[in-house]
Amino acid sequence: ETGVTQTPRHLVMGMTNKKSLKCEQHLGHNAMYWYKQSAKKPLELMFVYSLEERVENNSVPSRFSPECPNSSHLFLHLHTLQPEDSALYLCASSQEDRDQPQHFGDGTRLSIL
Amino acid sequence: AQSVSQHNHHVILSEAASLELGCNYSYGGTVNLFWYVQYPGQHLQLLLKYFSGDPLVKGIKGFEAEFIKSKFSFNLRKPSVQWSDTAEYFCAVTAKGSARQLTFGSGTQLTVLP
Numbered sequence: 001e002t003g004v005t006q007t008p009r010h011l012v013m014g015m016t017n018k019k020s021l022k023c024e025q026h027l028g029h030n031a032m033y034w035y036k037q038s039a040k041k042p043l044e045l046m047f048v049y050s051l052e053e054r055v056e057n058n059s060v061p062s063r064f065s066p067e068c069p070n071s072s073h074l075f076l077h078l079h080t081l082q083p084e085d086s087a088l089y090l091c092a093s094s095q096e097d098r099d100q101p102q103h104f105g106d107g108t109r110l111s112i113l
Numbered sequence: 114a115q116s117v118s119q120h121n122h123h124v125i126l127s128e129a130a131s132l133e134l135g136c137n138y139s140y141g142g143t144v145n146l147f148w149y150v151q152y153p154g155q156h157l158q159l160l161l162k163y164f165s166g167d168p169l170v171k172g173i174k175g176f177e178a179e180f181i182k183s184k185f186s187f188n189l190r191k192p193s194v195q196w197s198d199t200a201e202y203f204c205a206v207t208a209k210g211s212a213r214q215l216t217f218g219s220g221t222q223l224t225v226l227p
Contacts, residue, residue, distance in 0.1 A: 033215075040219065041219060042218060042219045045214075045215070045216075048213055055213070095212065096212055097210060097212075098210075098212060101159045101212065102215055104156050104157040
């Protein structure tokens with residue numbers, strides 16, 4: 001149990017589908033993150049939300065759309081994805097502006113057909 | 114912006130062998146350093162962290178790491194590995210005082226042969 005829960009664990013979708021990834025943290029943190037983990041590449045930070053405001057967007061294509069309705073929940077809305085978007089998507093949370101580590105969820109394994 | 118370099122992409126050891134995984138970072142200011150581990154099919158877990166003080170830090174499962182500021186290095190060590198240590202290991206760095214900009218290395222896959 002990590003305190004950060006992601007659903008679904010696996011997702012297969014076509015390029016024209018619309019789906020959403022969900023993340024929930026039970027740690028009382030005030031910042032949440034989306035990362036993309038591809039084989040043989042460093043984890044790529046996609047989005048950062050601090051106090052429910054998006055504070056970073058690292059040149060992510062618009063087919064990825066994050067949403068943070070409150071400090072405990074984070075979504076990643078997906079539409080018209082490409083095969084190269086197949087990867088493990090990780091959610092993390094932390095207490096920002098503190099010397100504390102980020103806590104990660106199990107990830108959603110996304111496969112684009 | 115900071116960057117992290119892990120020199121070994123795949124390390125294969127026999128049980129009871131000693132382990133050292135290299136990590137070098139690039140950043141102009143004061144940093145916090147981390148090692149995360151990802152066992153097959155599991156989430157990223159914090160193995161150990163360095164914020165300040167004694168540069169030799171001990172983590173879970175017998176792992177330790179040494180921060181050498183002059184070399185910008187934070188190498189991970191374990192004197193005797195076990196088969197259950199088979200996993201991917203990630204070095205990461207943030208600027209001091211902020212958990213936000215966590216920059217990861219590309220990871221090292223460790224395979225321990227029984």
